[in-house]
């Protein structure tokens with residue numbers, strides 16, 4: 643146990659088999675992880691964040707209808723040949739610079755949508771006996787230091803299991819895995835219990851997990867049991883809860899703003915925030931936001947007059 647916890651985290655698992663039903667019709671024929679924020683698909687943000695945290699092995703737990711993800715992380719010969727013939731070197735760089743080295747990405751299929759715990763379990767043979775990260779591409783974090791790097795740095799000191807957490811309004815605890823902790827105000831609250839999607843009145847706190855985890859491989863032995871939890875699904879939260887008391891387990895109040903890009907509101911907010919944060923997009927984006935806001939107040943006045 644101690645030996646696996648002290649190894650550096652070099653493997654990341656990306657659960658990308660989800661159907662994206664909250665984003666229909668956009669996700670009818672397109673992987674939800676290919677939705678773009680500004681000009682990049684969500685999955686690329688997640689892979690770049692992982693690479694910035696020192697991840698060398700990228701495991702995608704994928705499913706039917708997700709071919710575009712594999713193509714995105716491959717060369718596109720026709721596109722490149724055309725761009726080259728036109729002398730568009732910068733565009734070629736845009737399309738290739740983010741690619742991890744050949745052989746660094748592996749794909750495994752989750753055959754049935756049995757839950758996040760089951761998706762992570764599908765990666766067990768590729769992860770092996772090492773601590774590993776899990777990144778959910780729906781959760782996008784805008785921060786000075788990439789969120790997973792913050793986690794990896796904290797985990798190097800604390801060891802064991804670490805999950806990124808944030809306070810949510812109490813009426814939203816039923817959307818998250820929630821911490822039971824004696825020190826909720828701490829930057830790294832100690833985890834004494836975890837509950838998946840508790841009703842607001844039953845939630846042990848409002849400190850909730852977002853889709854960034856560093857876990858020890860012992861979680862796979864718990865996932866092997868295939869126990870069903872909230873919503874009848876095999877929950878990662880339930881398997882993690884079994885490790886509490888056996889290994890260090892902490893939350894990390896990460897620095898940054900998290901956007902739930904699995905929802906239309908979160909995705910729109912992310913597009914605005916990420917545009918404003920980018921020097922090449924800021925001015926145009928600010929103008930668009932200003933005009934939209936002016937239009938809104940204009941409407942309000944118009945309605946008031948009539």
Ligand code: G1P
Nearest residue numbers: 758781817818819851852853879
């Ligand atoms: C999953 C996890 C939950 C976590 C959430 C973060 O839920 O089961 O514990 O808080 O991701 O996004 P899902 O959003 O897949 O229902």
